[in-house]
Amino acid sequence: MYTRLKNIVDTVLSFRDTEELIGIFPHLGADGDALGSGLSLVLAFGKLNINAVLLLDEEPVSQLQFLPCLDLIKVYTPDMLAEYSEKIKLALAVDCHQSERMGIRAKLFQRISQQAIIDHHVHAGDYGEFAVIDTGASSTAELVYNFIELLEKETGEELFSKDIAVLLLVGLVTDTGRFSFPSTTARSFEQMARLMEFKPNLTSIHYELYERIGLPQMLLRGEVLSRIKASSDSRVVASSIPQSLLTKIGACIDDLDTLPSEMRTIEGVEVAFLLREANETGAVKVNIRSNKCFDSATYAMKYGGGGHVRAAGMTLRNISLSEAEDMVMREAAEILRKCDSQVDR
Ligand SMILES: [Mn+2]
Structure with a gap:
């Protein structure tokens, strides 16, 4: 798994200081994990002067409208196909591993010759050396945490931030069912502990995710x-x-x-x-x-x-x-x- 994570890190780093674009593709109907993971990557890449765009089929659901940096999302429409299939040189699937889960963005994803995957869903078969699919991970956020950590190690740059902490925390909290699902592990809590150092407002995050009701x-x-x-x-x-x-x-x-x-x-x-x-x-x-x-x-x-x-x-x-x-x-x-x-x- 480490080798594969490193493969993606190396590829991503080759985009540094270039005009080329990385497209990030969470699954259709992006949930807290898909959105939190995808946005964290855009933020981390941005700090390294790597151009990335987070593409969605639809605006995030109202429950997730409180997330930071939503302005980095681009809602995709089919008329963007030509432009983006030209610009995007790496398509990164996040919290999914098949274009079937990507709605109208599937066509674009399939057109990009270089693809990578970071996911934790059950899968059939092997998706290659650029696929990190760890079904033992509670969330894609957990894998993205490791990915950003590795990016930090490789570049010597500090990449984690308060925004990234909130985004990954939302992925962890929602995909573990507030740390109640069997997928919750010591690693989930270790990462949470580190994310808490950025002092995210747990009370307001909990309210937004689980209490706010019209x-x-x-x-x-x-x-x-x-x-x-x-x-x-x-x-x-x-x-x-x-x-x-x-x-x-x-x-x-x-x-x-x-x-x-x-x-x-x-x-x-x-x-x-x-x-x-x-x-x-x-x-x-x-x-x-x-x-x-x-x-x-x-x-x-x-x-x-x-x-x-x-x-x-x-x-x-x-x-x-x-x-x-x-x-x-x-x-x-x-x-x-x-x-x-x-x-x-
Ligand atoms: Mn997930």
Whole structure:
């Protein structure tokens, strides 16, 4: 891994004091890790007089608008293809390793002959000598930390700064689930300790990442939670939101995102459903979150939906909101009963 990191460092350093450009490509829908890692690199490169541009498909989500140096981001549009494929001499994928994860920037990434990768996602196959893909790292931020450290060692320049500390810290905190995921290691804390020397404002970072909520979102949360119905054994819960209520509150569909997961955290719950009226009349969108006894994906596929074992979604047609709620609760209870009887035997 060190050799590969060094390969990328050497390549990057060959851009010093030249007009050539490095393109940094985080994944689509950049999260705290992708954005924090990408921006840190632009800042470190800048100090070494290396030209770099951070390209995104879209503006960062509102939760991450507090990050420093967002003005360094360039939102890419297809008309920039010719210009950037000419200028960029190294394309660096950050927090992803496939152009499939890059949306409309994929075409540009593929056109750059020299590519490198810094990532920690599970991958199939080897991506070559310029690919640092460490699935043992909690976050790409952790790898970027090592990368900048190596850049410092090679150049004798001081590259870490308060801005970089905030950016990498956000990557570390969000990708470790506030240091709760199994990916959290001693290395994560060692790096955090060093980043803390720059005195980042943890209180305000925590507020921005985890507490700040708009009034419509808070009202919606109240509605969803107060409408929860539970099966007699409390293992199945569901809540339903009519479109008229969303409109009345002034909330949008995206504001429902975190609520099914929150419902799943209720003690004893195996499966949680959040239902809402779809735009198409007579259709109901169902979001499913489950714990160990219920396969959400298999259940959703029965109705033409899909997803993962613990999180899936589907659309039911020609059904009312309350009928849909009754049906999924009844069917889930049935599936759990079958699962129990198999375990008993
Ligand atoms: Mn990540």
